[in-house]
Amino acid sequence: MKEINELNLPDGLRYTRDHEWVKIMGDAAIVGISDYAQDQLGDIVYVEMPEVGDEFKQGEEFGTLESVKAVSETYLPLTGEIIEINEALADAPELVNKDPYENWIVRIRPADLSELDSLLTVDEYLDLLNG
Amino acid sequence: MEGETRKTVLHAWHAAHGANMAIFASYDMPLWYPAGARAEHLAVLSRAGLFDTSHMAVITVSGRSARSLLQRCFSKDLDACLGPGRAPIAAGRCVYGVFLDIRGHVIDDAIVYQVTEDLYMVVVNAGMGGTIAAHLAANRQGEDPAITDLTDKVGKMDIQGPASARILRGLLQDPEAVLPGMGYFSFKGWFDGKEAGIAPVTLLDGTSVLVSRTGYTGEFGFELYMDIARMVPVWETLLEAGRAFDLIPCGLAARDSLRAGAGLPLSHQDIGHWPFVHNPWLFALAWDKDGKGFSKDFIGAEALLQCREHRYTLPFAGFDPRKINACEDSWVTDMQGIRIGSILTCTTDMAIGRAEGDIISIATAEAAGKKDFAPRGLSCGFVRVEMSLAAGETIILTDGKRRITVEIREEIRPGRTARRAMARML
Missing domain, CATH: 3.30.70.1400 (Aminomethyltransferase beta-barrel domains)
Structure with a gap:
């Protein structure tokens, strides 16, 4: 298990209390899970994706990640429409373990960027992890 | 002891070696080490893995x-x-x-x-x-x-996998007296070196061990019992001796996925506070020659013979790695969606996959003509349902949101090595 100070938590992302991250890229955004989440889940063996075109509200479940032990839901950090899924994860879900930031899960078109204010900065996320 | 977290003597070793820990039956135990549960599971099929089981x-x-x-x-x-x-x-x-x-x-x-x-x-x-x-x-x-x-006084570690005997041989004072001809479910030695009446088995460092050709993975290997004070040095010596064979420490996650794929029950989960009938493990009972009654009287025997229980515990395997968590909020339905039971165990055996519908494992792929087989794993485990279902019938596991079709099986992971003759493994 990684110690908190060993976690890779990039600045410039926004994090959720459920351990997803979102990165704004122009009028789109990519979404993945944090290094803490992948470390806690262990080997990810399956990533269940939504369909392109699906719409979700902020905090709504959009898919699941299956580790060896259990199935965990993933929640969308921002209200929006799925515009791309990371197809590479279908054959190689372990990529999420290898680099959870390079290997985003979905790309979305956010509906309301003001929702970002309700997400955690890296410092706030660290506070959450430190309990 | 409820509420109190217990530690095995290897706890500090696990933590120092980066294990992800979790509480299991009140013990803080390693779930997996940095190699990850998948690599640990595969190691036990192809080489060997070492498990701290001194919580038993x-x-x-x-x-x-x-x-x-x-x-x-x-x-x-x-x-x-x-x-x-x-x-x-x-x-x-x-x-x-x-x-x-x-x-x-x-x-x-x-x-x-x-x-x-x-x-x-x-x-x-x-x-x-x-x-x-x-x-x-x-x-x-x-x-x-x-x-x-002798809880917490006798320690146990399990070395499991096809290289186990070759690794263990290097640690024994007299391997030729111990290993050759040693059959499945036989053992030698005693754990404190004092007991009269059984020939001792001693490691090169002087540790007295009970070497048992058993395990909980479905694969070839041994359970080693010893004085709790000898656990840490023997663990480290075994890992060192096993380095040439790629022996790695393995946690409870791999132990669980290996045993599920091998069709072995977890006590208090797959068997427990319900009658021990209609399940895959009835060989554990004292059947008489006809298999209709029992050859002796024992506590619970009469209840089993009179039992009107209508629920059946059955092994299953999926068609991909997807699982449904076994919990109060998940259940089993027939193919029409009618609720028929509950999920006892649902995990992923990462060494198996489907080839033309049949299950093959990394151990059987070459014989099946699938040399480049790279399994993504299949979900597997046990369900308890209200009717007897035949192998090959399909059912649905669901948590109300996701639905996964799985197949009732007699066997899950093929090509297991647990019963293989010792002569082939030395």
Whole structure:
């Protein structure tokens, strides 16, 4: 298990209390899970994706990640429409373990960027992890 | 002991080596090490893995009435349990069975070892030493066998996988006296070096060990019992000796996925406080020659024979790695969506996959003509449903949101090595 100070938590992302991250890229955004989440889940063996075109509200479940032990839901950090899924994860879900930031899960078109204010900065996320 | 977290003597080692820890049966245990559960699972099929299992409990039962007490309490007939000829258990042999209550419900499962005519070792699950020792004590009938709960006094580690014997050989003082010809469910040695009546087995560093050709992975290997004080040095020596064979430490996640794929039950999850009937493990009972009644009387026997239980525990495997968590909020339906039962275990065996519908494993892929087989794993485990279903029938596991079709199986992971002849493994 990684110690908190060993976690890779990039600045410039926004994090959720459920351990997803979102990165704004122009009028789109990519979404993945944090290094803490992948470390806690262990080997990810399956990533269940939504369909392109699906719409979700902020905090709504959009898919699941299956580790060896259990199935965990993933929640969308921002209200929006799925515009791309990371197809590479279908054959190689372990990529999420290898680099959870390079290997985003979905790309979305956010509906309301003001929702970002309700997400955690890296410092706030660290506070959450430190309990 | 409820609420108190216990640690094995290897706890600090696990933490120092980056294990992800979790509480299991009140012990803080490694789930996996940095290699990850998938690599650990695969290592046990192709090379070897080392498991800290000293959370499990050892009880000794000794004295002239030890055997009759076990005959009354244990589900297997010690006078008729070995091989097709139903020979009596003998010194150096062990058998799997269950301890039932008077209703035929499982208190715990166990392996009973006959050490000498008057000395038996009973190995039960984590936290169950006190319970089973008390159950045995309560069922003495004017006899006075000594019942000793050695929880946290005797340590155990399991080396499992095809390279296990070759690794262990390098640690034994006299490997030729121990390993050749050693059959499945046999053992040698004793864990404290004092006990009379059984030839000791000693490691090069002087540690007395009980070497048992058993395990909980479905793969070839050994369980090693020793004084708790010897656990850390032996663990480190084994890992060092195993380096040339790519031996790696393995956690409870791999242990769980390996045992599920091997069709082995987890006590208090797949068997437990319901009648021990209609399940894949009825070989644990003292059947008579006709298989209709029992060859001895034991606690719970009458309840099982009278039982009207209509639920069946069945193994299943999926068609991909997807799982449904086994919990109160998930259930099983038939293909029409009618609720028929519950999920007991659901995990992923990462060494298997489907080839033209059939399950193959990394151990059988080459023989099946799939040399480049790179499995993504299949979900597998056990369900408890309200009717008997035949192998090949499909059912649906669901949590209300996701639905996963799985197939009832007789066997899950093919090509398991647990019973392979020792001569092939040295």
